[in-house]
Amino acid sequence: MLLSSVLQDLKYDKIKGDTNIEISAIAYDSRKVVKNGLFLAISGFAVDGHTFIDKAIDKGATVIIVEEDVKIEEDITVLKVTNSRNALARISSNYYHRPTEKLNVVGITGTNGKTSISYFLKSIFEHAERSIGLIGTIGTVINNKVEKNLNTTPESLNLQHTFSKMIEARTDHCIMEVSSHALNLDRVAYSHFNTAIFTNLSPDHLELHHDMEEYFEAKAKLFELSKDYNIINIDDDYGKKLINKVEKYETKLLTYGLDKDADIFASNIKYSADGTTYKVHTPSGNMDMKVNLPGVIYVYNSLAAIACAYCNQIPLEVTKEGIQKLEGIKGRFEVVYQKNNYKIVIDFAHTEDALKNAILTLKQHAKGRIIVVFGVYADPGESGTDKRRAMGQVAANYADFSIVTSDNPKDQDPDLIIQEITQAIEESGGTDTYDAVVDRKEAIKYAIDISEQDDIILIAGKGHETSQVIGTTEIPFNEKEIVLDIIKNKNQVLEI
Ligand SMILES: CC(=O)N[C@H]1[C@@H](OP(=O)(O)OP(=O)(O)OC[C@H]2O[C@@H](n3ccc(=O)[nH]c3=O)[C@H](O)[C@@H]2O)O[C@H](CO)[C@@H](O)[C@@H]1O[C@H](C)C(=O)N[C@@H](C)C(=O)N[C@H](CCC(=O)O)C(=O)O
Numbered sequence: 357m358l359l360s361s362v363l364q365d366l367k368y369d370k371i372k373g374d375t376n377i378e379i380s381a382i383a384y385d386s387r388k389v390v391k392n393g394l395f396l397a398i399s400g401f402a403v404d405g406h407t408f409i410d411k412a413i414d415k416g417a418t419v420i421i422v423e424e425d426v427k428i429e430e431d432i433t434v435l436k437v438t439n440s441r442n443a444l445a446r447i448s449s450n451y452y453h454r455p456t457e458k459l460n461v462v463g464i465t466g467t468n469g470k471t472s473i474s475y476f477l478k479s480i481f482e483h484a485e486r487s488i489g490l491i492g493t494i495g496t497v498i499n500n501k502v503e504k505n506l507n508t509t510p511e512s513l514n515l516q517h518t519f520s521k522m523i524e525a526r527t528d529h530c531i532m533e534v535s536s537h538a539l540n541l542d543r544v545a546y547s548h549f550n551t552a553i554f555t556n557l558s559p560d561h562l563e564l565h566h567d568m569e570e571y572f573e574a575k576a577k578l579f580e581l582s583k584d585y586n587i588i589n590i591d592d593d594y595g596k597k598l599i600n601k602v603e604k605y606e607t608k609l610l611t612y613g614l615d616k617d618a619d620i621f622a623s624n625i626k627y628s629a630d631g632t633t634y635k636v637h638t639p640s641g642n643m644d645m646k647v648n649l650p651g652v653i654y655v656y657n658s659l660a661a662i663a664c665a666y667c668n669q670i671p672l673e674v675t676k677e678g679i680q681k682l683e684g685i686k687g688r689f690e691v692v693y694q695k696n697n698y699k700i701v702i703d704f705a706h707t708e709d710a711l712k713n714a715i716l717t718l719k720q721h722a723k724g725r726i727i728v729v730f731g732v733y734a735d736p737g738e739s740g741t742d743k744r745r746a747m748g749q750v751a752a753n754y755a756d757f758s759i760v761t762s763d764n765p766k767d768q769d770p771d772l773i774i775q776e777i778t779q780a781i782e783e784s785g786g787t788d789t790y791d792a793v794v795d796r797k798e799a800i801k802y803a804i805d806i807s808e809q810d811d812i813i814l815i816a817g818k819g820h821e822t823s824q825v826i827g828t829t830e831i832p833f834n835e836k837e838i839v840l841d842i843i844k845n846k847n848q849v850l851e852i
């Protein structure tokens with residue numbers, strides 16, 4: 357592609373060279389540069405991409421984009437921008453011919469619920485015979501083929517490439533999770549969103565955003581990129597704040613919640629252990645709904661999906677059937693073993709709010725104790741210790757017994773993470789209601805060993821994930837298989 361076309365609408369200073377040349381590809385990683393390629397240097401969190409410019413030139417880069425002053429002797433094109441990640445988003449969108457202008461894109465943001473809503477929407481859109489693609493924590497889905505993503509919301513170059521693959525695959529709609537990192541780091545800049553959905557906001561990722569206000573402002577950016585509808589949870593405090601902010605935007609606002617004040621709301625909610633029924637009220641009519649996932653959080657998540665289906669002119673009856681067709685979501689309240697009232701549930705709850713909700717949902721229908729196995733993933737800085745304290749407090753206040761263990765400790769000391777969690781449990785009065793087992797597999801085994809008839813074991817934090825990152829090593833860790841294996845061996849000795 358001609359470099360000048362790739363640079364369309366980008367503000368830059370030409371340091372030297374020609375912009376009227378062909379480039380073969382774009383890379384932001386020197387290791388991926390190809391002959392006659394463009395290399396864009398990013399000052400990252402771990403290393404500075406500008407230090408790899410020589411390597412990129414050795415690999416054949418003929419265009420270099422920088423955000424810092426650098427000395428480049430070679431006779432190549434060098435351009436300077438004020439923000440490399442933002443520039444990457446602009447040129448990536450140009451390189452792939454601005455694909456989001458040809459797709460109906462739904463972006464979902466908020467601390468919890470994004471993946472679940474995207475799966476409700478997938479089920480509804482497919483039932484309505486619409487062709488859809490998905491981008492999120494579980495991976496990228498095109499034509500029902502799932503590919504793993506490094507990030508929930510990929511870097512702009514990878515993202516724009518994915519959009520273009522969706523168009524090639526004749527996909528009309530793209531449902532994507534938009535993380536606060538993505539919004540903060542311009543991964544979705546210059547993407548056109550038709551609809552933006554806000555779920556809720558509770559403490560998470562404060563290592564990047566420092567405080568809740570910054571975190572909120574990052575999330576709010578999505579609602580400046582949406583053209584047709586902003587769909588917002590009116591019951592969430594930050595949702596209310598967002599409503600105040602976006603009310604003056606031209607994009608239409610649609611609220612959802614449990615209250616009659618919402619445009620789309622639920623009444624007559626009836627909870628059971630494996631699902632919920634309620635009546636939904638929408639501007640196009642009312643209907644009885646059945647959701648095959650338990651608890652109030654899935655009432656909220658399904659309402660968000662119904663609101664989005666409404667904005668996309670999907671008949672309510674089709675929406676109802678689509679929601680009902682979704683039998684479960686991997687690692688979201690997934691019952692991996694059940695015998696009468698005894699249950700082992702795997703859930704991706706890895707924030708304090710999610711953990712609290714998960715325990716309370718299980719408690720509603722439990723006959724015995726709720727035993728929780730959980731850890732806190734490595735989260736650098738002071739905010740990391742805040743999270744450990746908060747998760748410890750939730751366990752002390754709501755679980756009957758907790759087994760504190762590891763959850764992707766990465767380069768941090770797992771014993772120290774556990775110690776900080778258990779200290780919070782003790783400070784919250786839970787001295788006799790926990791134990792600590794650093795090895796996650798052993799912790800699960802211990803939970804099963806101490807459990808009795810009617811107990812429910814909640815294994816929280818890893819959900820759909822199939823590996824654990826300890827140090828720099830990724831170890832296979834399939835929680836469902838581990839549970840079934842332990843149960844199988846145990847049953848040879850003793851029937852639960
Ligand atoms: C903290 C964070 O967000 N890091 C992201 C960031 O990496 P970074 O800035 O640390 O990169 P770096 O290693 O310092 O490298 C800087 C630059 O040098 C380049 N480089 C590096 C080495 C080399 O030999 N040559 C070279 O050119 C790199 O390609 C990069 O462009 O930019 C990378 C490229 O976009 C991201 O993949 C990476 O996400 C990492 C993997 C990550 O773990 N991110 C998490 C925190 C994240 O983004 N999570 C959100 C939310 C998840 C949720 O929903 O909870 C997500 O969307 O996934």
Ligand SMILES: Nc1ncnc2c1ncn2[C@@H]1O[C@H](COP(=O)(O)OP(=O)(O)OP(=O)(O)O)[C@@H](O)[C@H]1O
Pocket residue numbers: 466467468469470471472473493508533555556653654656657687688689703704705706709710711713714819
């Ligand atoms: N609406 C909600 N409110 C609070 N907690 C929720 C809600 N929906 C889901 N959760 C909890 O959060 C966990 C993660 O849910 P989900 O994967 O849908 O969220 P997410 O926003 O995609 O999270 P992540 O970005 O970390 O992948 C679930 O396993 C559940 O415990």
